[in-house]
Amino acid sequence: MAGEILFLAHRTPFPPDRGDKIRSHNVLKALAALAPVHVGCLGETDADMAEEKALAALAASYCMPRRTKPLPLAGIEALATGAAISISAFENKALYRWVRDTLTNRPIAAIYIFSGQMGQYVPHDWSGRLVVDFVDVDSAKFEAYAAKSGLPMRWVHAREGRLLRHYEAQLAARADCSLLVSDEEAALMRARCPGVPNIGALRNGIDCALYDPAKVRPHRDLANAAGPHFVFSGQMDYAPNIDAVERFTRRIMPAILTLHPAAQFHIVGRVPTPAVRKLASEQGVTVWGEVPDVRPFLAAASMVVAPLTIARGVQNKVLEAMAMAKTVLASPEALTGIDGEDGEHFLRCDSDAEFVAQACALADDRFRAEKVGKAARQLVLDRMSWPAMMAPLADIVGLTPGPERTARRNAA
Incomplete structure (x- = not known):
């Protein structure tokens, strides 16, 4: 035609x-x-x-x-x-x-x-x-x-x-x-x-050349600070994202902090609502708001988290983190449409307790975290351009x- x-x-x-x-x-x-x-x-x-x-x-x-x-x-x-x-x-x-x-x-x-x-x-x-x-x-x-x-x-x-x-x-x-x-x-x-x-x-898909960890310098403030560092990125006036960061801040981070007192949760994304900005008053939480480039935050992350309870379709935030060779801790809703194996390309967390357990386990096992991250990048290179x-x-x-x-x- x-x-x-x-x-x-x-x-x-x-x-x-x-x-x-x-x-x-x-x-x-x-x-x-x-x-x-x-x-x-x-x-x-x-x-x-x-x-x-x-x-x-x-x-x-x-x-x-x-x-x-x-x-x-x-x-x-x-x-x-x-x-x-x-x-x-x-x-x-x-x-x-x-x-x-x-x-x-x-x-x-x-x-x-x-x-x-x-x-x-x-x-x-x-x-x-x-x-x-x-x-x-x-x-x-x-x-x-x-x-x-x-x-x-x-x-x-x-x-x-x-x-x-x-x-x-x-x-x-x-x-x-x-x-x-x-x-x-x-x-x-x-x-x-x-x-x-x-x-x-x-x-x-994902632009694997743009999201290439070999080409991105980790954000200095995260790289020079004790961790582990957990990063969430997204539009922060969007209701499912707001719900996700409130969940991680209030229901998951406190338990992580009991085992890793230096842990940090970074909320990265434009237009944070007053409710999101208020989360910065909680221990270990930083609300960055809009940033010129999210990739340095991903590069510096120990893990990327996606604790979404309402999610429709494929989450670009998850693909971006996987392309950056980061281990992603994600709810089942956040993994919709992503071809991969739990435990090999990402870690599926069905509850708050599983987020805590996986986050603390990988914070103590950097070799495994790097292995999962490398497998994640290879997956998107092979199948998701x-x-x-x-x-x-x-x-x-x-x-x-x-x-x-x-x-x-x-x-x-």
């Missing part, structure tokens, strides 16, 4: 500095190797808007309005219209107009939606190929939030989960192909959309690259 691609994402794919943007960035690069790609996305921060030149260099054309609608306003609009808040929050009239004009004026053969919220921009009369990359089953995430929340947020999250579940089923039924980030997420979506075909997985993960995209969108794009891709 000849033609061009319309790529719609809820956030700009630049810079690739958080989980969803890392995935969208690599998907966009892979699509651009197949055909001209027209990109519609929403910018949120000054850093996003500063990446306009990078987006322009990759896209055949683009539209990147700034998302300025406050969440409370999105909530009011959603209540008034009966829509999910997640849909209202990413509604933008300028982007609607640009999509309509692009479909009218360009030979678009396929639309690739990144994140279900962007399905609202696909015209009802669109008859070309439609690929929806849901990434995660968002409705299930809000259902999990509801189960953990008190009123009134329990009602808000339950409503969001209920409305998104209906929306996801409708969008999946329209799509020629629906993608999730792991086989487990794909199975969950199939169970929630009975009778809907073509639901599968397109897994995340971004080119390997993105190889199915040509068949998924129904396009094959012409000679010029093939040569450009091979030279890259």
